Amino acid sequence: MDTKRNIQQEALDYHANGRPGKIKVVPTKNTKTQRDLSLAYSPGVAEPCLKIKENQEDVYKYTAKGNLVAVISNGTAVLGLGNIGPEASKPVMEGKGVLFKIFADIDVFDLELNTKSIDEFVTVVKALEPTFGGVNLEDIKAPECFEIERRLKEEMNIPVMHDDQHGTAMISGAALLNALEVVDKDITTIKMVVSGAGAAAVACSRMYLNLGVSKDNITMFDVDGVINHERTNLDESRMFFARDTGNISMADALVAADVFIGLSAGNILSQDMIRSMAKDPIVFAMANPNPEITYDDAVAARPDIIMATGRSDYPNQVNNVLGFPFIFRGALDVRATAINEEMKMAAAYALAALAKQPVPEIVTKAYGLKSMTFGRDYIIPKPLDPRLLSTVAPAIAKAAMETGVARKPIEDFEAYKLELNERLGINNSIIRLVNAKARQNPQRIVFAEADNTKVLKAAQIAEEEGFAFPILLGNEKRINQLIGEHKIELKNPVIIDPRSDA
Template sequence: MAIAATVPLASRDDLSLAYTPGVARVCEAIAAEPDLVDDYTWVGHTVAVVTDGSAVLGLGNIGARAAMPVMEGKAVLFKQFGGVDAVPICLDTQDVDEIISVVTALAPSFGGINLEDISAPRCFEIERRLDDALPIPVFHDDQHGTAIVVLAALRNAATLLDRKLSDLRVVVSGAGAAGVAVTKMLIAGGVHAEDVVVVDSRGIIHGGRSDLTPVKADLAATTNAAGRSGGIAEALAGADVLVGVSGGQIAEEAVAGMAPDGIVFALANPTPEVHPDVAARHAALVATGRSDFPNQINNVLAFPGIFRGALEARAIRVTDGMKVAAADAIAGVVADALRPDAFVPSALDPRVAPAVAAAVAEAARRGGVARR
């Protein structure tokens, strides 16, 4: 990564505009009318990619310095796919209050905040409190980016099988950041909450368990209406959809217990919960998080366009309506050419980010959170 000027600095006149005395006029204008910062500085097209290094990829809590390569890579993807400038910021603290304080203090320099690789359950509180405190979009990609692409993929998978989302019984394996967000996004997108079963490392989440965190207790209150208990095998018995976001392995026998013409999204990287070849023996449609198998569910399909659209609309937050609109746009890119091995757009498809950006901006305006 590098920082580059967007105007020439080849003469005294250029210098007088970029620095003194010309820059003072811009400062005075922004001081008088603060919203002009979006027009006359990088704020209107730049986001901060913020981590505390506590949950980096599958590497775990490796700290701020070791997290920097991932944040730089994320910034490069923002620029390549969404035309959004991004600055990686790795914080040398994992205290919730300190993170919120630092990001709040930095926020005037950016048009949005992309939270990245922050462990659960701390990530939920950090996002919620920053979203309440700041007048710009705050988006935890590990939660919502994954969830948006899962919803897009499931829409197209259901279409291929001539099914409706409201007819599907879904199992989400994993109740961390991605699992919680996937559950909420699928419900927002049309899956019935009572037909969703969430499984964590200790088994099915249900109201009779005494070991639930507040986030998991909320899931227990809204999902699993049948009151299922047990482990992943019991959850998958007769299920139509498996979404794996846990990293744990799922036995072939459990997948074999799913309903006919099932859908398996095994998204753990680099080792899926169930190998795609194994899943294909029992499911009609399979997707993974890997680039070497068909139907890769990749967050890069979501976050560049989401921030591009949010910045264009000068949205003050990212709403559920904007997330669902993003999912619909991703699904729509390949809706006319669906195949079992291609119901998710390629991560390199140049049509995706513009489509997502347009849909997100329109949803922001429709939802009353846009400033232009």
């Protein structure tokens, strides 16, 4: 059976079965009695309306605005799928909402706008400011995304962030700081080559400048070659990084380079290019789903390499989920009017610092490791680390307060950290960690009454997730019939028919 096709169908079934989609609205107050309903709506609802009319800040006291983020896209640059339109982008935006909720307990409405006009996009989003506590822009193509974000940040009084740009920038920035510490190199003197000149690459490069990289030491490439002053097809964002390099190739630029940043396309970096780099090269091959060079090829070419990718199956995963849930959590909790550069820097430094702290045993076991210590294979925290929320969100809140954009300062940060841990409940983090641990040592599990479609699908999921080696108990003929009819994929299933004489 075609495994890829089976996974594709599973993904479609996952989204379609039961209530379509991945999110829903759930009441937070009692609604069981007539009295409850009279308070939730007419006539009782008039009272908070009047209070908010007197003082607009009371909207945070009486409504969900303070914990509500809009995830907004026009579907012009969705994952690796490109310009697929607003409707087709909706599953991704719903998925983003799921991550906001499970990692930071932030509620989300996803909004897909049917416009490619910068002016229309800005007008619509700006008009929604009374509803939301923050705006996460998503999957908007460059260069329009730069202008959209800039204008919204200038014209709105709530935090706005384009995660495709700044999420990757903050997390890779933290990884860069730690990688340079491991190899004992000075950030102000390193030579860096950047492959890609889209939204993420530009934002990452600007973050590295803020962290101390010299602009004169960054050589950037796009699909048309090196970004230099001779180019006539550059927009303002790319022109900022133009240098007098001549028409050099990326292979030329990588000779003796200290750092390679990849945000472009898979398999464009060769082992010979890696071999030409300076001692202890740092390579962040972050193209998805396929990195610019595979982890195995890079390590084989240079044993002294520090390698990071966007993949979870290798060390040092640069994953945006390390950033956006916690950044917005901190911003919302102080009612920040913006997410500024200082807050982004604070996130990078907080993530970098966390990677140098002792890793709890529950995290190392979740990833099937005996230990996990700061070094070449661990320069960035793991996404399932339960300390992320109580580390990054307070750093964001403090930076907002220090830069004057916090309208509700936090007075007791120790109490705030406890509140953060209680917000999700430590059990949520433990369950995710236990699931990860189960994958490290799968056991044989008997599925009784397996001549049932639901039981067979449960067995398939357990096997695919790596939790178990299923043993199916039931009528063998019926089980095989159901497997064929429903395209259930099990690898050499063990079937025991208790009624059989065999």
